[in-house]
Amino acid sequence: MASVHLENINKSFGSINALSNLNLEIKDGEFFVLLGPTGAGKTTTLRIVSGLEMPDSGNIFFNEELVNNVQPAFRNTSYVFQQYSLYPHYSVYDNLAFPLRSPLRKSDKKTIDDRVHEIAKLLKIENKLNNKATQLSGGEMQRVSLGRALVRDPNIYLMDEPLSSLDAKLREELRVELKKIQTDLYATILYVTHDQIEATTMADRIGVLKEGLLTQVGTPQEIYEEPNSIYVANRLGSPKINILDNKQIHNSQNSSASYVGIRPEDIKIDQNGSYNVKIETTELLGAETLVSFKSDTVNGILLTQENINVGEGDNIKIGINETKILYFDNNEQRMR
């Protein structure tokens, strides 16, 4: 495994800036997740690290060694493609064995066979080994694609939304499994997703991308608790953070702020609360209840663990945990 360092990477396709001045340091053995919506430059970053794409400018280092002009095969990365990219004419077994048969790494038949079965077992595709790659369901294809990356021990694993087409249960299982594999192998993983739950559950650190700009890097907790912009605050957290006008907040601590962000769990139903609101809808989420409320000045959602005996249309009082309020200026940047 290796550490990967991207320095001032720029990449544009025609007039579209895919990445601007990207600086990223992925430590050896780190699970790094790039989070961002479609078109934020996540896949482009992966392709640049793998060597499939050349940056317009900037440097790429593996273990502090410049690899800008090193061919993909010699960078020794393994890549889980979003569109699976299985070899259609071969069986699942051959697809998994393919990277092990590379002339750059001489493995004997027995080693290959053992490794393929080990990975197939891990990903629960053992009974599909003799199937043709095209005779699989989407979820199975994705697991084979994941397996094809995991059979090797590369410098870095690059994963492009590898769990996106799995059903919820399997996704949850594989999330845990993947994190376990990563800690066991002390693997370096650069993982790309738009799913915040994947990001927060697996990542050692998260990088939030917005239109080719890396807006914030930090541990999941840092990103969640100390987002440096409304954009980042919105990307993490489910249900979403409430963004309100600063003027609507009673006794605001920061008079120059334009917006405030309040996490739904920091708003409570409170007899002594200072806001009178009306309940719009309630949703039971198991242990918690999601309540959306509205008044002339504020509207938003709150999350409560208490058993509430109020329903839609009821008037309640709410209180806000004022120490947890995040203040943002008129450029939607965090004020500290």
Next chain:
Amino acid sequence: MSKKLINKARGLSDKAIAWIFITPTVLLLLAINIYPLFYAISMSFTNFYANKIGKEIKWVGLKNYIKVLGKESVWERMQITANFMFWTLLIQALIGLGLALLLNKKFKGNELLTTLIVLPMMLSPAVVGTFWTYLYNPQVGVFSYIMNFFYNFGPIDMIGSSVLAPWSIVIVDTWMWTPFTMLICLAGLRSIPDYLYEAAEVDRASRWQQFIYITLPSVLPFLLLALLFRGIENFKMFDMVVELTSGGPGSATELASIQLKREAFEKWKTGYSSAYAVILFVTIFGFGNVYVKVMNKIKDR
């Protein structure tokens, strides 16, 4: 009136409408393909001579078939045809696939080059045969000139020599029809998505492995289809060879179809040559069917 027709059509079932559309074509096919086929089969059991009108036509049973299959000259012509097919298909497959691989690379002038390479295919086979007789001319022909550029062979008489003449028709057919295999292979190559090669590159596969694992299996069904078309065409090859060598020297390039034409329309042995034609038809039909079965198996693999 037209309104009446529309109303009438509305009352018809889909099946009936389908029949109305295909009936003219079916009738035409029956008249110019199916009827002659059965007429020929029926004649193949008689001693009919098309130039002896009025002579009584006698039923002779399988006599014509026995005569055709027992004739040494027929087997010789079959061998000449088989040789011609084997070499043309082999060479066209190799060069066609090779050219397609080269043209599949993105470079400037790629489309112009494709057009130029495809040109020979557009010409009439009779014209090709005729002008290659000039190119093959041992004294003034370009072919002899070019060969002598590499080594001093002296005048090369491709058409006149019974050893070289079979190769002369192989060369011309290859020149004319390699673009066809190339075009179909190119279509196959274009259908391979880039990301497969990217995956292979990241998986550290060599160029050779990429070719064996990705390119070849993807393009093989296309190549086999091209060879099927070429095989059927070359089994029936007539016009180009007649113009080029007229089957000569001696019978060195007399393909089965040329012999058949001579038996039928020079010697007018209509019954006998009908039997010959039926045998050729069954042969190519049988081979074609087996080939298609094999091809489908490869495709499903």
